[in-house]
Amino acid sequence: MESAGEAPASGEEEWGAAPFASPLRLAAPPERLQRREAERLRGVEQQRQKKEAQAVKEEQSEFLLSAFSREREAVEALLAAGRLEEASARLQGLQKLLTESVLFLAPYEVRKGQEEVARLQGGLAARRQELQPKKKFAFRTLKKEAAVGKEEPRRAEPARPAAAEEGEPCGTPQCGFSGAEAEELELGPSELLQRDVELSELRGCRVRLRGNANALRVRGCHGCTLLCGPVSTSVLVDDCSDCLLVLACQQLRTHRTRDTRFYVQVTSRAVIEGCTAVSFAPYCWSYPGIERDFEASGLDRGRNNWNLVDDFDWLATDQPSPNWSVIPEQERISSWD
Numbered sequence: 001m002e003s004a005g006e007a008p009a010s011g012e013e014e015w016g017a018a019p020f021a022s023p024l025r026l027a028a029p030p031e032r033l034q035r036r037e038a039e040r041l042r043g044v045e046q047q048r049q050k051k052e053a054q055a056v057k058e059e060q061s062e063f064l065l066s067a068f069s070r071e072r073e074a075v076e077a078l079l080a081a082g083r084l085e086e087a088s089a090r091l092q093g094l095q096k097l098l099t100e101s102v103l104f105l106a107p108y109e110v111r112k113g114q115e116e117v118a119r120l121q122g123g124l125a126a127r128r129q130e131l132q133p134k135k136k137f138a139f140r141t142l143k144k145e146a147a148v149g150k151e152e153p154r155r156a157e158p159a160r161p162a163a164a165e166e167g168e169p170c171g172t173p174q175c176g177f178s179g180a181e182a183e184e185l186e187l188g189p190s191e192l193l194q195r196d197v198e199l200s201e202l203r204g205c206r207v208r209l210r211g212n213a214n215a216l217r218v219r220g221c222h223g224c225t226l227l228c229g230p231v232s233t234s235v236l237v238d239d240c241s242d243c244l245l246v247l248a249c250q251q252l253r254t255h256r257t258r259d260t261r262f263y264v265q266v267t268s269r270a271v272i273e274g275c276t277a278v279s280f281a282p283y284c285w286s287y288p289g290i291e292r293d294f295e296a297s298g299l300d301r302g303r304n305n306w307n308l309v310d311d312f313d314w315l316a317t318d319q320p321s322p323n324w325s326v327i328p329e330q331e332r333i334s335s336w337d
Helices: 010-017 031-081 084-100 107-131 290-297
Strands: 175-178 184-187 196-200 206-209 215-219 225-230 234-238 244-249 251-255 258-266 270-273 276-282 309-311 324-326
Touching: 031 084, 031 107, 084 107, 107 234, 107 251, 107 270, 107 309, 175 184, 215 244, 225 290, 234 244, 244 251, 251 258, 258 270
Parallel strands: 175 196, 184 206, 196 215, 206 225, 215 234, 225 244, 234 251, 244 258, 251 270, 258 276, 270 309, 276 324
Antiparallel strands: none
């Protein structure tokens, strides 16, 4: 039996003297896990923002398509009633609406809209001929009076009509050139004024169009140079090769064309289809009176989407199309005459 003054047993002494245990502390997650969690949260936020942006885009797209449909129906009604000046003004507004909507519309919607605008442009041209026929325009053959070895540019000749494709203006060309080879060809302001022009089956020709045409078609031309003033509506290039084309227009569509350089002023996005090795640079041709022609054409000189090209054969959104390119600055032509 222990006396009152005896120390407790060693085990009891150790237990009684033991301090209270400190609260359990969890170690901080490793830095690697912290980074992964931060990346996960960023990914979640990006997905949320993407979904919201997509919802806004879809809503905007639906609104724009509805507005486009209303304006198209209004233009059709004005054409049917023969109110051509009002139809022309509304049609320009329709083209502007489509141009400003390309960022919100799917490529097939843009293409369909372009085809609708082109169809209405052709309908407007046809109704003008039907209701307000222009004065008779005689194509003249100029006699060559130049010195031997110096050939004058050939003047306007009727272009052979070609079958219209879907979405293409269907009005009959009113002037142009066809079937020439290795010639200098030219049309002036009075010959071009708001007319539909066609160049077809040219070989090795140099063509100057100084003035304001309504629409332009370039078909089956090879090894040619074309210098063109402002075109009020659309330019269609089809089945061409090894050409140099200098164009200003609202809408540019290019089909089945290869090894061709474009210097363009275009207020909408250019479209290519079935094309290879085509390249683009900004429009840079000038001639006396070109500012007056631009003003008459209604084109906005401050808007040029020369490097925004939609390739309908290239569906990948994360890689550029291999079918077109930008002409390097050091390789661009600056002097044309």
